[in-house]
Amino acid sequence: AIQMTQSPSSLSASVGDRVTITCRASQAIRNDLGWYQQKPGKAPKLLIYAASSLQSGVPSRFRGSGSGTDFTLTISSLQPEDFATYYCLQDYNYPRTFGQGTKVEIK
């Protein structure tokens, strides 16, 4: 199975900060990657698919980039509602695999 490694595992940031989360695949996965946001006790929410396509209704401060093995989720200006855990998910092959998650906390 393809291993997805996110970094950092957690970070502290302030409202208005620019935040970058990275996801590295154990082998090349083209751009077959999505990003999901999850708040405590809630279901995940789709942010990005195909590495850089913004899901409808998701604010434009979220940006995905990358291809091959290295991917990035950038939040250009962190808002109070963005404090959550973020997961990448590869859909290049089976089994689909998630990264371990990155928790974004308030500084």
Add this chain to the structure above:
Amino acid sequence: VQLVESGGGLVQPGGSLRLSCAASGFTFSSYWMSWVRQAPGKGLEWVANIKEDGSEKSYVDSVKGRFTISRENAKNSLYLQMNSLRAEDTAVYFCARDLNPRFGEIWYDAFDTWGQGTMVTVSS
């Protein structure tokens, strides 16, 4: 557009449970569907998916031979039959719709709609 899971509960190791996911507000038969789980305090784990017509199914290795995903399009329902349950299967189980967007010849996963989750606890 809504997904509602049911069927979770407490079961002994080695036991069985059948989860259901009721879909509404969209044409269920037009979408791939997946099950994703999350153990308490842990990250997300993709479990299985099924094609629109049920003709293709895939599973994570840890559940192969024990879990079966299925669907009844006439009832707008997705199922997960879980047998030989283990303590490590304890988790919240989510069903999710896959938008399956296509760019050229490549189809992607995009789980745009999720249920609220149902808790499965495997313990004696």
